[in-house]
Each structure stands twice: as C-alpha cells, then as structure tokens.
Amino acid sequence: MQNLFYIRQLFTLIFTMFFLHIAAPAIGICDDAVYKEEFDIILQQLDKVTERIENIEDRQGIRHKEDTPEEAIDILEEEMEEFVDILDEVEKKSIMDQLEFRAELRTRLDWYDFKGHNTIPFTGITSGNHKHEIIYALPTNRLRLNLHTQVGSWLRFHSRLSMTHIWADDDYPIYPELNLINESRIESDISLKVERVYADIFFEPVENLPIAFTFGRLPTTDGFPTNLREDSARKSTYPSMAYDIESDGLGLSIDVSHFTRLKNSAYRLVYIRRCEDMESVSFGKQLSHKKGVYRLDDLRSSNLEIYISQFETLLPGIFHDTLFLVNLVYIPNVPPQDMRYSDDAYPFYYDDSGLLFIEKPESIGTGWKTSVYLESKNFLNLHIDAFLGVGYMESTAKGALKFMINPTALGLMGEPVLARDAYKKYESHLDDYPNAVPVLKQLQAAPPAIGLINNDGVSNRNAHAFHLGGRFQMPFPQINNPKVGIEYNYGSQYWLGFSEASEDPLHKLSNRGSTWDIYYIQPVNQYLTFRMGYTDMKKDYDHGLSFYFGRPNPVDHHILNMYFLMDARF
Amino acid sequence: MKQTLHKLVIACLVVTLIGVSYSGASNGRNIYLNKCGSCHQEGGDVEVFAPSKYASTQWRRFFRRNKHRRKKDISELFTTEEMEMVKNYLITHAADSDQPEAVGLK
Numbered sequence: 001m002q003n004l005f006y007i008r009q010l011f012t013l014i015f016t017m018f019f020l021h022i023a024a025p026a027i028g029i030c031d032d033a034v035y036k037e038e039f040d041i042i043l044q045q046l047d048k049v050t051e052r053i054e055n056i057e058d059r060q061g062i063r064h065k066e067d068t069p070e071e072a073i074d075i076l077e078e079e080m081e082e083f084v085d086i087l088d089e090v091e092k093k094s095i096m097d098q099l100e101f102r103a104e105l106r107t108r109l110d111w112y113d114f115k116g117h118n119t120i121p122f123t124g125i126t127s128g129n130h131k132h133e134i135i136y137a138l139p140t141n142r143l144r145l146n147l148h149t150q151v152g153s154w155l156r157f158h159s160r161l162s163m164t165h166i167w168a169d170d171d172y173p174i175y176p177e178l179n180l181i182n183e184s185r186i187e188s189d190i191s192l193k194v195e196r197v198y199a200d201i202f203f204e205p206v207e208n209l210p211i212a213f214t215f216g217r218l219p220t221t222d223g224f225p226t227n228l229r230e231d232s233a234r235k236s237t238y239p240s241m242a243y244d245i246e247s248d249g250l251g252l253s254i255d256v257s258h259f260t261r262l263k264n265s266a267y268r269l270v271y272i273r274r275c276e277d278m279e280s281v282s283f284g285k286q287l288s289h290k291k292g293v294y295r296l297d298d299l300r301s302s303n304l305e306i307y308i309s310q311f312e313t314l315l316p317g318i319f320h321d322t323l324f325l326v327n328l329v330y331i332p333n334v335p336p337q338d339m340r341y342s343d344d345a346y347p348f349y350y351d352d353s354g355l356l357f358i359e360k361p362e363s364i365g366t367g368w369k370t371s372v373y374l375e376s377k378n379f380l381n382l383h384i385d386a387f388l389g390v391g392y393m394e395s396t397a398k399g400a401l402k403f404m405i406n407p408t409a410l411g412l413m414g415e416p417v418l419a420r421d422a423y424k425k426y427e428s429h430l431d432d433y434p435n436a437v438p439v440l441k442q443l444q445a446a447p448p449a450i451g452l453i454n455n456d457g458v459s460n461r462n463a464h465a466f467h468l469g470g471r472f473q474m475p476f477p478q479i480n481n482p483k484v485g486i487e488y489n490y491g492s493q494y495w496l497g498f499s500e501a502s503e504d505p506l507h508k509l510s511n512r513g514s515t516w517d518i519y520y521i522q523p524v525n526q527y528l529t530f531r532m533g534y535t536d537m538k539k540d541y542d543h544g545l546s547f548y549f550g551r552p553n554p555v556d557h558h559i560l561n562m563y564f565l566m567d568a569r570f
Numbered sequence: 571m572k573q574t575l576h577k578l579v580i581a582c583l584v585v586t587l588i589g590v591s592y593s594g595a596s597n598g599r600n601i602y603l604n605k606c607g608s609c610h611q612e613g614g615d616v617e618v619f620a621p622s623k624y625a626s627t628q629w630r631r632f633f634r635r636n637k638h639r640r641k642k643d644i645s646e647l648f649t650t651e652e653m654e655m656v657k658n659y660l661i662t663h664a665a666d667s668d669q670p671e672a673v674g675l676k
Contacts, residue, residue, distance in 0.1 A: 148669070158671060200674050212674030219671045234670035253674025268673055378597055477654070526626065526661075569668070 098149040106142040108565035110505060111135065116557035119542065121344060122448050122455070124553035139167040140187055144195075158219070159197035165190050181245045181274075182501035185221060195221065195246060208258035214251035218270065221246055221501045224325075224375055225387045228471045228485060230503065231521050231529060237268065239373040241389045241467050241489070241509045242327045243308060244499040247272040257313075263320070265313035272306040306331050322376040329370075329498070333363035334452050336401035337549040344447050348403045348419070355409040355439075356419065361399035365452035367548070369393035369496065379470075386470040393463050393496060395548070400449035400457030410436040419446035448550070453494045455551045463494035467509060469517070480523040487517040493541050496548050504535065506561055512541035512552055527570045535561040598659025601652050609642075621663035629660045 067075065112135040117126035145161040162184035170189045184195035198216030205211065223240030227233060236244070237251075249272035257265040312325040339345035348356045371391035379386045405419045407426065411433055417425055423440040430437050451457040469487030476482065489509055491497060497510025508515040519533035537559045541552035602621075609616045624632065631637075633653070638644050648656070661667075 156676075198673075200676070202674075202676060210676070212676065214673045218673055233668040234672060234675075237672040237675075251673035255676075266674070270673055378599070381597070381600070383597070 098151065100148045102146040102148075103570060104142075104144040104146070105568045106140075106144075106565055108140045108142070108563055110138045110140070111560075111562040112138070113560040114557065115559075116539075116555060119553060119555055121445075122550065122553070124542075124555070126556070141165060141167065143192070145192070154202045156200045156202075158199075160184075160195045161192040162195040163190055163192050164188065181247070184246060185501045185503075210255040212251075212253040212255075214253065214270075215249075217246065217248045218251060218272070220244070220270075220272075222503060223499075224323075224373055224389070225467075225469065225487070226503045228375075228385055228387065228469075229487075229519055229521075229531075229533075231483065231523070231531075237270070238308065238310065238327060239325060239371055239389050239467075240499055240502055241391050241465060241497065242369065242371040242373070243306075243329055244497075244502045244509070246501050247274075247306075249273060249306075260313060262316060263314040264323075266311070268308075268310045268312070270308045270310075272308065274304040274306075304331070304335055305333070318380065319376065321378055322374060325371075325373040327371045327373070328368060330366075330368045332366055334365050334367060334395075334548065335362070336360050336364050336399075337450055339401070339447070339450070342447070344445065345403060348446070353409060355405055357404055357406065357416075359402040359404050359416075361401075361457075363398050364400055364450075364457065364549075365396050365398040367393065367395040367452065367496070369498075383473050383475065384470050385473075387468065389467040391465045391467075391495075393494075395452045395461045395494070397451050397454055397456075397458050397460055400451030400454070401549075402449045402457075403446045405443060410439065412436060418449060419443040420448060450550045453496070453548050453551065459551075461494040463492045463496070465489065465491040465495045465497070465509070480525070482523065483521040485517075485519050485521070488515065489517075490514045493552050504561075506535055506537055506559060508535060508537055511537055511539055512543070513537065513539040527568060529567045529569075530565070531567070532564045533562070535559075537561070598655035598657075598662075601648075601656050602659050605647060605652070606656065621660045621667075622665040624660075624664060625666040626661045626664040627666075629657065629664055633657045 112133075114131065114133040117130055118128050119125060120127050142164040143162065147157075147159045147161075149157045151157065164185060164187050166187045169187070184193035194217060196217050196219050198214055198218050201213045203211055203213075219236055220238060221244055222230070222232075222235035223238050223242065223244040224234070224236065226240055226244075227235060238244070249270055251268060251270040253266050253268045255266050257263060259265075307330045308327065309330070310325060310327040312323065314320065315322040315324055340349040348358050351357065369391060370393070371389060373387070373389040375385070375387040377385050403419045404416045405422050406416050407414050407422065412426055412429070414425075420443060423430075423444050426433075426436070426440065430440070448455040449457055451459070453459075453461045467487065467489035469485060471483050471485035473481050473483050489511065491510065491512050493512055495510070495512050497507065499507045499509040502509060504517070506515075508517060515535065515537040517533065517535045519531060522530040524530065537557075539555050539557040539559070542555045542557075543550075543552055606619075610618050612618055621629075636645070645653075
C-alpha cells in the first residue's frame with residue numbers, strides 16, 4: 001500500500017517535470033493547434049495512467065468506491081439472480097438424482113465344529129460312528145447395494161441387490177424350492193440377486209386413517225432382533241421367529257395411532273404367494289420339463305399362499321421406547337413337497353414300468369403360527385436393549401405325499417400300497433413270487449408318507465418356541481461405545497421357524513432344540529464396524545427350517561460356530 | 571431344560587446388574603428430548619426439529635462452528651459431555667443415517 005502511494009507520487013512528479021521543462025517552453029515556439037494536439041495526447045496518457053493506478057488500488061483494496069443506494073440495490077439484484085440461477089441448477093440436479101444409493105460390504109470368517117451321528121433317512125436311527133467335523137475360517141464376502149427414492153410424499157421405492165459367496169467359489173446349490181426363498185442371502189455365485197424391491201403408496205381415504213399399499217418383493221428378511229446384532233435400524237416387517245424369508249406379495253398397512261393414542265400403532269396385512277414353476281436347468285441340462293408359461297407342468301407344486309396379519313405399536317409411559325408386535329401367519333393350504341431331486345424318491349417320479357408311482361394330494365394340511373415380540377431400546381435407561389419373543393403354532397393334517405407301488409406290476413394281487421410297507425404286507429406270499437423279493441426288499445428303504453410335520457397324513461401338531469436376549473452398550477466413548485449381546489432361543493419338536501433367509505448361517509430360530517448366541521460389536525467409525533460372535537446350537541430333532549414335510553426325528557447334533565466379520569457401510 | 575433355565579436366569583441377572591450399575595446416566599436421546607425439547611416444542615416460539623433436519627456432515631459443522639450461538643448461546647445449559655452425547659445422537663439419526671424399513675413404514 002505504501003509502495004503504491006510512492007508510485008502515484010512519482011508519476012505526478014514526472015508529469016509535472018515534463019510539463020514545466022518540455023511542454024511549457026514549447027508553448028512559446030509552437031502554434032496553438034500543435035500545442036492543443038500534443039496537450040490532448042498528454043492528457044489522454046495521464047488519464048490512462050490514472051485509470052491504471054485506480055485499478056491497481058481497487059485490486060489492493062486501497063481505494064473504496066462508495067456505491068449509491070440505487071447502485072447497491074442493482075448489484076444485489078444481480079447477485080440474487082445469479083444465486084437463483086445456481087439454486088435452480090442444484091434443485092434440478094437433486095430432482096433428477098432422486099435415487100439414493102448405498103452400499104454394504106461384509107467379509108466374514110466362520111469356524112464350525114460339528115459333533116453327532118448321521119441318521120438313517122426318514123428315521124431317528126443313528127448310523128456309523130460319532131462324527132467330529134471342523135471347518136477352519138471359511139471366508140465369505142457379502143455385497144449389498146441399497147437403493148431408495150422418495151418420488152413424492154405419497155410414493156416411496158426401495159430395493160436391495162445382494163451377493164454372498166465363499167471366496168473364489170462360484171457354485172450354485174441346486175435346491176429349487178429353497179433357493180426361491182433365500183437365494184440372495186446364502187452363499188452362492190457372484191451374481192447380484194434382488195433381495196427386495198418394493199414400493200409404498202401412501203394415501204388417506206378417511207381423515208386420521210393413513211393407509212399404505214405396498215407391492216413387490218417385500219422387506220421380510222433381517223427380522224427382529226437382527227437389527228440389534230447387526231447394529232442397524234429396523235430392516236424387516238416381522239420378528240425373525242415369525243417369518244424371515246424372501247417373499248413377493250402385497251401389503252396393506254393402516255396407521256391407527258390416532259385411535260389407539262399410541263405412538264407408531266399400525267395394523268399390517270400382507271399376502272404372499274409362491275408360484276413355483278419347478279423348471280430347473282443345471283449345466284445346460286434341463287432337469288424339469290415345463291411346457292410353457294401358460295401350461296401346467298404336470299410335476300409342479302401347487303401355489304403356496306401365506307397371509308400375515310400384524311399389529312404393532314410403541315408402548316406408552318416408562319416403556320415408551322418399547323416396540324410391541326403381535327403377529328399371525330396363516331397358511332390355508334400346504335402343497336406337498338416336490339422330491340424329484342431326492343435320491344430316495346427320484347425313481348418314483350420317472351418310472352415308466354407301471355410299478356412305482358406317486359400319490360399326491362392338492363394339499364397336505366393347513367397351519368398357523370402366532371408370535372408376540374417385545375423389543376425395548378435402552379430399557380428403563382439401563383443402557384440395555386432387551387427383547388423377548390414367544391411363538392405358538394398348530395397344524396392340521398389333510399393328507400400326505402405317498403410313494404406307492406402297484407403290486408399287480410409284479411404279479412401280486414391287491415390295491416396299491418406304500419412301497420416301504422409292501423414287503424411286510426406280502427411277506428407271507430412271496431414264496432410264490434421269488435422274482436418280487438429283491439425289489440420289495442429294496443423298496444423298504446423308500447421314503448415314508450410325507451405329510452405336514454407327520455408321516456401318516458393324519459396327525460395334527462402343535463409347537464412352541466421362545467427367544468430372548470439383550471444387548472448392552474458399554475459406556476466407553478473413547479473406544480466408540482462397543483456393544484455386547486447375548487441371545488437364547490428354544491424350539492420344540494414340531495416347531496417351524498420359517499427363517500431360511502436369516503442373517504446367521506445356522507438359522508438358529510428354526511432350531512428344534514436350544515441355541516445360545518453371544519456377540520461383541522466394535523464400531524471403528526461411522527462407516528466401519530467389526531463383530532465377533534459365538535453360537536452354540538444343540539439340535540434335538542432334525543430339519544427345522546421351514547421344512548414342514550415329514551415327522552422330525554431325534555438327532556444328537558451339536559454345532560458350534562465362531563465368527564469374525566468386518567462391515568463397511570457407506 | 572432345568573439347567574438351561576438356570577443359565578438363562580443367571581444371564582438375565584448379570585446383564586441387568588451391569589445395566590443397573592450404569593443406570594441414571596442419561597443418553598443422547600433423552601438429553602435431546604428434555605433439554606433441546608424444552609425450547610423446541612410444539613406450539614412454542616422455537617421450531618421443533620428432528621435429527622433428520624441435517625445430514626451428518628452438516629450436524630458436525632453445526633457443532634464445530636457452534637452455530638446455535640447465532641440464535642442463542644446454550645453452552646451454559648449443557649455440559650461438554652452432554653453436548654457430545656446430543657451431537658452423537660443427532661449424527662447417528664441424521665438424514666443420511668441408516669433408515670428403518672418395513673412394509674408401509676413412513
């Protein structure tokens with residue numbers, strides 16, 4: 001600033017000297033016209049120099065030109081117009097960019113320890129020696145791409161694409177029926193699969209009675225209390241012990257908070273349907289012979305329809321952070337199992353000799369399951385998130401899938417009988433039919449009748465289960481408040497968990513037995529979390545997933561699972 | 571089964587005792603509801619706000635620059651620890667935080 005002042009003084013001095021010593025004497029010897037022309041040139045040069053000095057001063061902030069109020073308003077208007085143009089651009093971009101895109105990557109290492117006996121199929125009879133199998137650090141990767149958009153206040157769209165696979169393994173397990181309900185959540189190939197994609201349409205036909213209509217592949221996985229173990233927000237409509245399966249369907253939710261005076265009160269009715277065409281192709285070989293989308297495959301399973309009714313609310317008073325859910329799952333007709341891929345049942349599906357055939361009713365029964373679930377965040381200010389779920393179910397038998405033989409094909413007299421019972425029935429007559437003996441003896445290993453949790457097609461069942469636990473947040477902010485959790489669940493002999501798509505690899509809530517689960521969550525920062533856990537599962541009876549076909553048989557399986565996982569969410 | 575029940579009872583007791591030992595301590599949500607809510611309430615002069623008012627980065631900037639001071643200096647109403655807990659609560663429930671999902675959930 002001081003320098004500029006000197007520069008300006010210097011220019012003025014030079015000009016004055018120039019004028020006094022050169023220009024002034026010239027006045028006397030030149031005529032007026034020449035003088036005027038030269039003087040104009042000098043004035044112009046002076047103006048230019050002055051302008052340049054002022055520009056330099058402006059840039060340096062030395063000279064401050066006082067704007068008139070009118071000029072200031074004009075400048076402000078110009079700037080406002082510029083801001084509005086910029087805001088329009090930003091708004092347009094945000095409108096065009098409605099899809100919110102998030103990703104989750106999980107790398108998990110699992111150690112498994114299995115102890116127990118194999119059993120003879122369809123029986124509880126142990127076979128072979130006591131087994132002890134160990135798997136060390138099985139590594140898996142899981143990718144989830146979550147997409148959300150709120151098109152308007154009346155419409156929301158959600159979707160999740162998932163991939164889970166064992167490192168460098170690209171096999172795809174062929175379990176046609178099971179894959180339909182958990183294919184995005186069990187280890188398979190590296191393809192992304194649609195785990196959920198659904199739209200909510202909100203409207204209010206009656207005052208104070210908001211309704212939402214939902215359609216698509218619904219949020220029915222990651223059921224409560226997976227949110228505690230995963231340290232995430234609620235991600236499912238239902239408790240895991242009620243229903244934790246990938247499902248397509250329609251939903252109607254009615255917000256009844258205005259009438260109950262309870263916060264977040266809602267009644268939800270969901271209709272789910274599984275239409276399995278049973279067409280399956282593996283390594284280029286067609287395993288079924290579907291005849292066209294408009295025609296029935298003669299071996300296809302019937303449709304399975306599921307109705308789920310649920311009331312949920314936050315409780316009042318000191319339990320204001322406690323979520324209460326009561327839930328009813330109703331299956332009006334259970335179609336029989338398609339067992340064409342079973343080694344034991346395969347010949348019955350494809351026998352052209354007339355000896356073996358299948359007797360298959362439209363439905364093997366009906367079933368319902370009810371559950372009550374409570375989850376409290378920071379229960380009574382104890383830094384504990386606690387939960388309790390209890391479930392009860394009943395099934396009514398209406399028949400069974402039967403693996404039959406036609407005795408006349410062997411020259412024997414009589415009506416068709418269960419293949420496994422034929423040898424016993426005809427034992428006393430077999431001396432006259434020696435050729436039939438080896439066949440009938442072999443068929444004793446054929447599957448029994450397979451009904452709804454029974455092997456006779458007539459036995460009704462009931463079962464119960466419970467699940468409780470808690471998660472404690474440690475008051476150590478310097479290490480990001482780690483959390484430790486403990487869970488226990490028990491399911492009785494005929495319990496059906498419907499939890500094939502659960503987050504835990506053992507699907508513990510379908511266990512017909514007891515399971516302990518403990519875990520430790522260490523948040524690193526907002527985007528990175530570590531978790532380690534230990535699961536101890538004792539199975540009293542086999543199967544247990546939503547495998548409701550046949551009587552559960554006793555087993556002595558003891559499975560331990562220890563894991564460590566890293567979650568990156570962004 | 572009896573042994574399992576014993577284990578369950580012991581586990582519940584241990585967890586409750588641990589919790590009780592820390593009971594009385596407030597959490598960020600309670601402070602947000604009680605202290606922030608004392609001014610930011612329905613029908614009051616100051617607008618009600620939800621944590622989803624800002625994204626997590628904006629909440630961080632809000633606290634770093636003490637933006638509340640422009641309206642009112644609240645530093646004497648909160649201890650440093652309380653302020654940190656409210657900040658954490660608002661960040662973990664910010665507009666860009668993990669959102670719940672269920673059929674028809676608004």
